[in-house]
Amino acid sequence: MSTTYLETFPWWIALPAAFFMVVGSTLALLGTIGLWQLKSFYDRLHAPTLVSSWGAAAILIGSVLLFSWGGSRLVIHELVIGVFLLVTTPITLMMVGRAALYRDRVAGSRELPEHLHLHEPAPPEAAPAAALPERKAD
């Protein structure tokens, strides 16, 4: 019977590493399920942050444990990955969120509370007639 590379790890490294990997990937799965299951755009913004916070962190911790043992020195490259994730995710999330908020504020979307609207809501009958000719002019 041959042993694989992973079987050479002692249990006290393998167990915590496996635990962190499972936690991280479970959070990633839940984040994905949330993204698919939630209905409103703003709710959907929240689900992926599960992946980019502790989902990624747990997988990185597992990776540090395994490779520090396997490479017989402390491997902390993962720290760099973590810092970059932490610093860059807000940029995309804020950009997408702000774009959606701006669109909904201008359009007076029903997803927003009324005091956040930028314009007074137009009377329902007049709105489509006034909006259509402008669209054609584009």
Next chain:
Amino acid sequence: MIRLIPHPLLSLALVFMWLLLTSFSLGHLVLGAMLGLVIGWIFRLLEPERPKLRRIWPLVKLSGIVALDILRSNIAVARLILTRGRHGKRRSEFLEVPLELKDPHALALLAMIVTATPGTAWLSHDMDSGILILHVFDLVEEDDWRTLIHNRYETLLMEAFG
């Protein structure tokens, strides 16, 4: 000194990162230091305003608090997704929070904290009025969130950035 190393923290972090990604040797230390310096100069052209960091201890304290908060809200949001939003009782809401923070660097940090925490999303901030619009995934009590952001994060950031 300020002309030579306009962003000492940034340059130091870059050297540290360079040594992490390569293996430590004198050559790499020199190369990393050069990179750190040059990127520091470039960064001064992009961002003339230097961060006015007064004290470092509040930031250390803040990062501990934030790490715990992120862990806690990870569990909360994961549970909400599993139970389909407490079986339909979850109420997500827009929330306006008046902020006293004016320093752009402190605001950027706050934005990172709010975004990295599952359950709160930073949507928009108006520099003139200082009003921040948040989206909260599971709103229980509006004022709880306001005091949380104010007492837990804003006060420490104000201490750090003066």
